[in-house]
Amino acid sequence: MDQNKIRNFSIIAHIDHGKSTLADRILELTEALSGREMREQVLDSMELERERGITIKAQAVRVNWKGHQLNLIDTPGHVDFTYEVARSLQACEGAILLVDAAQGIEAQTVANAYLAIDADLEIVPVVNKIDLPQADADGTAAEVAELVGGDPGQVLRVSAKTGAGVADVLDAVVEQVPPPAGDPGAPARALVFDSSYDQYRGVVAFVRVVDGSFGRRERLLAMGSGTRFEAEELGFFSPTLQPTERLEAGEVGYVITGLKDVRRLRVGDTLTADAEPASSPVPGYREVKPMVFAGLFPTDSDDYPELRDALDRLKLNDAALQFEPETSQALGFGFRCGFLGLLHMEIVRERLEREFDLDLLVTAPNVAYRARPRNGEWIEVHSPNEMPTDVEEAQEPYVKATVIVPKEYVGAVMELNNERRGRFDHLEYLSPQRVLLSYELPLGEIVLDYYDQLKSRSRGYASLDYDIIGFRSGNLVRVDILLAGEPVDALSLIVHRDAAASRGRQLVERLREEIPRQFFDVPVQATIGSRVIARETIKAKRKDVLAKCYGGDITRKRKLLEKQKAGKRRMKQLGSVEVPQEAFLAVLDLDSGR
């Protein structure tokens, strides 16, 4: 295909602003042109996929529009996956910026728009959902124009639901988005912007060819990792797999590598021809490092091998997930896992529970810290228990957080940010009603319940986006929890010294509420080093009997006891204290009263 006839673009949008609906409409509109034959083909190939057990999801769909090849590249819509958006954008020359006419611009809209602008993409602004009664198309168009620069009159207005205006969007993509600018004659180079794993065919790389071209059965080299393999199959999605002989400069498609180990081909790497390699890789993007860590433990310790296998398998499709074995006195054998953010953690946990049928206990998340003990070297701290007690200096990750909020909640959000050790960066009015607030905040303050607080203090109106900006020194201390005099490793936490006393107090209070009364008094203490900063006592039970038990009740009373027994089984026995799983989560929602 002549590069001049190719357009590569993404749709960037805040969650629920209609990205999928617009994509569906585009597929319908473009497929309708090729008629019934096309539809039969789609069905046939789906049959084939089922037979071969291929489960590859389309990441980039090729459609034809008025003599042009359009490649629509999917982007994830969640705050944790900003970096994934960034790498998808790297494969494009343009982006549709889609904004809900009833909601207006949200923090992710802004963040993603800036990503697109940073990547030198041509932006096609579109206001969606104009059919809704509460839609404010003009107001939203004005906000969008203000954000990306330009005239509100040029902002397209569509309803992805009804299809109104969608053809105009495709025309605008063809007119405004520049064609790819690679060199078809140069040594072949392709950027791997995503990958997936198929159990029969191994790693499937999603690529954007920059220079030259790739052929089926060619030997390829991944320049970053040095991995060599044969391209078993090349093709594109339409939206089903369409194998082809060659992928040319400017085109987007997939390469089936046959590699059985995902670690051998990283997203962001550059593919080239092994026989005639390019001299330098495509400028990739920074590798993301997990910033949020949590311990994952099987509720039933017998499930440890299953958890390990499940994590191994998840990692095949999720290169960002990290894990290493961890042993807790309280929770037994498990893994300390690193995630991109809280949502990523939630997704991993849900997949483990749903797809692998595991019953898990997840400890309170913490961020990655750096610490330097007295007379020692810097170490990375992924778990509060790794934090040395005699720290000379400790550092924590900071983010630049963007909050967009109606103006009447600006005070509430500022107050929250101050409580969270935030540093004001700037404020701007997106419209007379809506304000963008920019703050620098410790990530550790965000991973707990910042988002919930933000939502509740803004009655649900605020939206948040954040980006890691680096490590900074902080006066951080480790708070330990002792139950009946014994430290419980899974409950330790790292906090800013100023907050230690109140957090310690809250935590022991929560634990006193969460841990049922035992046969004996159980002291609950929070300590820094050997200093007790808070203490509560769980008073002993004085009575625990089944009222009466005669001939007619025996079965029922036996079942009651068995139930009580089963309840005990779900508890963790820490010394002589039985602790319910929920107690380990007490650390999570401490801040409601702060």
Added chain:
Amino acid sequence: MSGCARHLYVHLPFCVHRCGYCDFVTLVGRAEQHGGYVEALLAELELERARLGEPLETIFVGGGTPTFTRPAALARLLRALPRADEVTVEANPESVGCATAELLRAAGVTRISVGAQSFRPHLLDVLERRAGPDDVRRAVHTLRGASFDNISLDLLYGIPGQTTADLRRDLEEALALEPEHLSCYELEAKPGTRFTHTYGDELARQAEAMESYFELIVETLTGAGYRWYETANFCREPEAVGGRDLRARHNLAYWRGRDYLGVGIGAVSTLGAVRYRNTPRLTAYLSALADGRRPPREEERLDADTRLRELLMLGLRLDEPIELGAVDAALDHGALERLKRQCLVATERRAGAEWLSLTPRGRFLGGGVTAALLVE
């Protein structure tokens, strides 16, 4: 499996009124059916007679309100029952008049269990009891007049609105009547009852206060010369009553895991490896027995393991040790050691065997301790 029971339970479901907290199988009124029901009971007994090992040790006639049953029907039943050493009949205070007392005495009843529940009028109202405090006193004196020398009173604690002072008064009033035996039950919010619907939340709120109530009861009654021989049951110490053992022998049979036969609607039997529960429906019960068939009943298989677990659960309710060897397979030995260290259970060697018992504090926590002791 011996299958030979020496303990018989007879269920008389009729009541003048259904109290809000009650979840027993009861029927209100139906005077015209009392006679027919008693005939059906006797027919069922006849069908099961082979399962009884006579002479019986105990019979317990429970309800409902057995003393509310038409006197002719009640007399017919009691006279037709097999002989037994202990024959207990449950009674409500308002239905024990002189004639009934004489009827019971003449029919060979040896022990009466009177449902007093409380002596405080406002609490009796909450419970929807018909009898007042004076009815209880009168009933006990009437029974004494008919020369009953083994009377038990039931008391309830944890009634919504009950203060510590109320409970003290109840205990004083009960003790003043010098009953041979006392049963003290915590009021349970049983699912599906009217009472739970009305008072469930209040019961949950006062649960913690109930702990001190139970302590108060045990303290008061043992201080007054009663033996706390089972979690919820007390009887006068033998030395005060000429060496008589006043424990409820019928109930002891349950707690010692013995076999028993139950007849009547909703009645439960445990015979060897099977537990039966009769239909609670009167019509189905009557029509089956009218045809000479057994009433419909649920069957629960009890394997050896289950019976052993029950033996442990029931045995630990008593104040006498159980032989460790007999329940060994049901015991979690790790938990046993831990609970011994915590002074909640004790073991001792005696007469060539090892015996297991709960310490006094262990008895207050008997449910939780038993759950911990049961092996997984």
